[in-house]
Amino acid sequence: MSKLKLMTTYLRPAYLLALTAALFSVPASAQEHIHFDSTTHVFRIDTPGETYAFGVNAQSEIQTLYWGSPLAAADPLPTPAAYRSLSGMEESSNITPYEYRAWGGLNFTEPAVKITFPDGNRDLVLHYVSHKIDGDKLTITTKDISRDVFVDLIYTVAPATGVIGRNSVITNKTNAKLTIEQAASATWNLPHGTDYQLSYLSGRWAAEWQLTQEPIKDGTTVLESRRGSTGQQNNPWFAITRANTSGPHPEFPTNEEVGQVWFGALAWSGSWRINVERNQVHDIHVTGGYNPFDFAYPLAPGASLSTPVFYAGYSSHGIGEASRIFHRFQNTQILPQKPTPKLRPVIYNSWEATEMAVDYPGQAALAEKAARIGVERFIMDDGWFGQRKDDHAGLGDWYVNKQKFPDGLKPLIDKVHALNMDFGLWVEPEMVNPNSDLYRAHPDWVLNMTGRPRSEGRNQLMLNLARKDVRAYVFNFLDKILTDNDIAFLKWDYNRQWSEPGWPELGPDSDKQKTVYVEYIRNLYSILAELRAKHPKVEIQSCSSGGGRVDLGILGLTDEVWPSDNTNPFDRLSIQDGFTYAYTPQVMTAWVTDSATHAPGLPSTAYRFLVSMQGGLGVGSNLNHWTDDDFATAKDLIAAYKTIRQTVQQGSLYRLISPRDGSEHSATESVSTDLHQAVLFTFLHTTSLNYPFPRVYLKGLDPAKQYHVTPIYGTLKKDTPETASGSYWMNHGVDPDLTGDFKAAAFKFEAE
Numbered sequence: 001m002s003k004l005k006l007m008t009t010y011l012r013p014a015y016l017l018a019l020t021a022a023l024f025s026v027p028a029s030a031q032e033h034i035h036f037d038s039t040t041h042v043f044r045i046d047t048p049g050e051t052y053a054f055g056v057n058a059q060s061e062i063q064t065l066y067w068g069s070p071l072a073a074a075d076p077l078p079t080p081a082a083y084r085s086l087s088g089m090e091e092s093s094n095i096t097p098y099e100y101r102a103w104g105g106l107n108f109t110e111p112a113v114k115i116t117f118p119d120g121n122r123d124l125v126l127h128y129v130s131h132k133i134d135g136d137k138l139t140i141t142t143k144d145i146s147r148d149v150f151v152d153l154i155y156t157v158a159p160a161t162g163v164i165g166r167n168s169v170i171t172n173k174t175n176a177k178l179t180i181e182q183a184a185s186a187t188w189n190l191p192h193g194t195d196y197q198l199s200y201l202s203g204r205w206a207a208e209w210q211l212t213q214e215p216i217k218d219g220t221t222v223l224e225s226r227r228g229s230t231g232q233q234n235n236p237w238f239a240i241t242r243a244n245t246s247g248p249h250p251e252f253p254t255n256e257e258v259g260q261v262w263f264g265a266l267a268w269s270g271s272w273r274i275n276v277e278r279n280q281v282h283d284i285h286v287t288g289g290y291n292p293f294d295f296a297y298p299l300a301p302g303a304s305l306s307t308p309v310f311y312a313g314y315s316s317h318g319i320g321e322a323s324r325i326f327h328r329f330q331n332t333q334i335l336p337q338k339p340t341p342k343l344r345p346v347i348y349n350s351w352e353a354t355e356m357a358v359d360y361p362g363q364a365a366l367a368e369k370a371a372r373i374g375v376e377r378f379i380m381d382d383g384w385f386g387q388r389k390d391d392h393a394g395l396g397d398w399y400v401n402k403q404k405f406p407d408g409l410k411p412l413i414d415k416v417h418a419l420n421m422d423f424g425l426w427v428e429p430e431m432v433n434p435n436s437d438l439y440r441a442h443p444d445w446v447l448n449m450t451g452r453p454r455s456e457g458r459n460q461l462m463l464n465l466a467r468k469d470v471r472a473y474v475f476n477f478l479d480k481i482l483t484d485n486d487i488a489f490l491k492w493d494y495n496r497q498w499s500e501p502g503w504p505e506l507g508p509d510s511d512k513q514k515t516v517y518v519e520y521i522r523n524l525y526s527i528l529a530e531l532r533a534k535h536p537k538v539e540i541q542s543c544s545s546g547g548g549r550v551d552l553g554i555l556g557l558t559d560e561v562w563p564s565d566n567t568n569p570f571d572r573l574s575i576q577d578g579f580t581y582a583y584t585p586q587v588m589t590a591w592v593t594d595s596a597t598h599a600p601g602l603p604s605t606a607y608r609f610l611v612s613m614q615g616g617l618g619v620g621s622n623l624n625h626w627t628d629d630d631f632a633t634a635k636d637l638i639a640a641y642k643t644i645r646q647t648v649q650q651g652s653l654y655r656l657i658s659p660r661d662g663s664e665h666s667a668t669e670s671v672s673t674d675l676h677q678a679v680l681f682t683f684l685h686t687t688s689l690n691y692p693f694p695r696v697y698l699k700g701l702d703p704a705k706q707y708h709v710t711p712i713y714g715t716l717k718k719d720t721p722e723t724a725s726g727s728y729w730m731n732h733g734v735d736p737d738l739t740g741d742f743k744a745a746a747f748k749f750e751a752e
């Protein structure tokens with residue numbers, strides 16, 4: 001590091017480069033994935049599936065050179081050179097694709113970082129200073145051309161999947177406080193093109209994970225949350241595909257299995273923004289990080305701000321492969337139990353059966369019935385604490401409600417254990433109802449702006465987790481619950497978004513008010529990390545009125561998520577379909593409930609089970625209303641699920657027929673990583689005009705292996721062989737025997 005410090009800006013760029021090269025470039029070897037060519041000043045990240053290249057140009061700026069399918073080691077990449085100005089109106093500095101552009105100089109594209117200095121100066125121009133390669137991590141230090149503001153650009157690579165993580169660390173080495181007004185993690189650049197398509201996920205409560213795919217035109221598409229948390233409205237994930245009129249395979253349009261895909265997601269659970277911009281020369285820039293809306297982060301001399309990691313990857317085999325790469329990356333690199341997360345147990349959750357009317361007899365009766373069908377974890381949802389009768393009271397008062405549980409939670413937990421299940425509990429730690437002892441004692445603990453109304457959402461206010469005393473309160477009550485009780489799982493809920501996000505404790509003159517957007521989330525993450533360290537066996541679910549807090553930041557600290565409060569099984573097909581574009585089935589909890597089953601003709605128990613068996617299976621029905629047939633079907637299907645769950649949760653997912661856009665048919669297939677097992681799920685909404693279900697072609701099998709097919713539920717057409725090669729199942733395909741309304745069938749293929 002002392003060598004790094006030597007490299008201050010009075011050194012000229014060429015000298016700097018030579019010096020840096022001498023200090024840090026190391027001979028290439030097969031194990032290394034990050035290289036620096038000291039002659040051309042080009043950095044290359046090479047993995048089996050992709051090459052990503054960028055370099056330092058003669059102006060000491062860092063520009064993107066290539067991102068796509070792997071190039072040969074000896075392939076010449078051009079020496080980085082700023083683009084030629086198109087005219088006096090389109091200067092070079094405004095069209096060159098920079099890796100991380102500050103707002104300063106002549107620049108009209110979206111900057112990654114913008115700073116105001118105390119003297120009113122707002123110009124920032126970052127130049128390369130030095131770099132360091134440390135295994136699969138590269139740190140490039142850049143610095144403003146005159147002021148001692150340093151920005152480290154950090155790159156990490158996960159070689160097996162090629163997913164690259166990027167973030168920045170902004171350090172103030174001047175002797176005065178400055179204010180960061182905009183701080184992105186990274187900009188990802190794609191070459192000129194007119195045929196790019198953007199895919200993104202949006203929605204609302206009970207309608208999350210709706211996929212939009214649209215052409216990228218000139219201008220900017222803004223995906224963002226201003227809500228203080230990830231949000232349901234947009235998810236911080238994107239994928240860019242090509243319609244392929246000018247790509248390497250113009251004969252094929254991009255689809256699930258064919259074509260180039262660039263994709264990424266931001267690891268941040270607070271307000272965020274991703275800008276997808278097509279500029280005046282048809283280059284694509286994707287810039288993401290903290291949402292600059294209402295953002296200001298003062299940085300004292302010597303202080304730093306680091307931005308969240310913006311991960312991105314590449315697939316040359318369609319958006320299906322992009323998802324599989326990202327699923328594998330999340331399972332092996334992100335989840336807390338990486339690289340081999342435990343399989344999700346089959347759970348029962350009380351919410352849809354009892355809502356807040358929980359008590360010992362009711363929960364114990366449900367637990368007995370759940371155990372009979374093979375459930376492994378019993379979760380008591382909302383209603384067990386404080387004076388909680390409905391959503392008007394109780395949040396914040398985390399003591400057991402004595403009317404409902406006179407002897408505390410222990411009798412119920414013991415009962416659940418005696419039934420051979422482990423026990424999970426619902427909490428909503430960041431919230432408070434105005435009608436609670438906590439709020440009466442600490443009305444100053446909530447996000448609020450002095451003298452202004454405190455808007456309620458679901459009759460609750462937000463605790464300001466950025467405060468030290470609030471952080472301590474939340475950690476301590478959770479720690480106590482987990483210490484006093486034998487609890488295996490927390491369902492961590494979060495049921496409103498921010499309003500009036502003031503932090504009056506800091507005082508009226510504080511310039512730190514807006515740092516709440518960062519400090520709140522940091523404390524959330526640190527509580528989760530500390531709880532996990534102290535209670536390593538406890539698993540946690542991230543829930544936010546359904547799928548409102550699903551992102552790669554929270555997934556580093558939680559084991560699963562609740563994708564949506566919408567448990568209608570038909571709706572769930574498209575919700576789950578959208579979810580898997582971005583996130584792994586390993587974390588996708590799915591319950592069988594009574595939703596939409598009250599009208600005659602709506603989905604059978606088996607249909608509902610098969611829908612939920614595509615993720616982490618759970619049951620949320622009121623088991624007191626089930627018939628013997630329901631119990632028998634559930635028992636059989638839960639037993640079958642246990643034989644396929646590893647493939648479903650951790651295998652390769654193929655979305656064979658999409659349920660989107662009112663499709664009458666849908667099908668998914670999961671293949672185990674060793675290719676020994678595949679599971680096919682098929683769903684029919686309605687047979688119309690007596691047409692047969694479309695033939696389904698399996699994917700991803702070993703063509704040479706013989707696979708034996710057995711039904712999990714339903715049948716294939718009579719002439720289907722019992723055993724055939726992987727080639728046969730993939731090329732000939734199968735015909736599920738499905739007719740009628742809301743029918744489903746599933747099959748297991750096992751290598752002999």
Ligand code: GLA
Binds near residue numbers: 351493495544545562
């Ligand atoms: C949210 C969750 C539900 C349930 C309720 C309890 O809506 O998404 O699953 O836990 O809160 O109040």
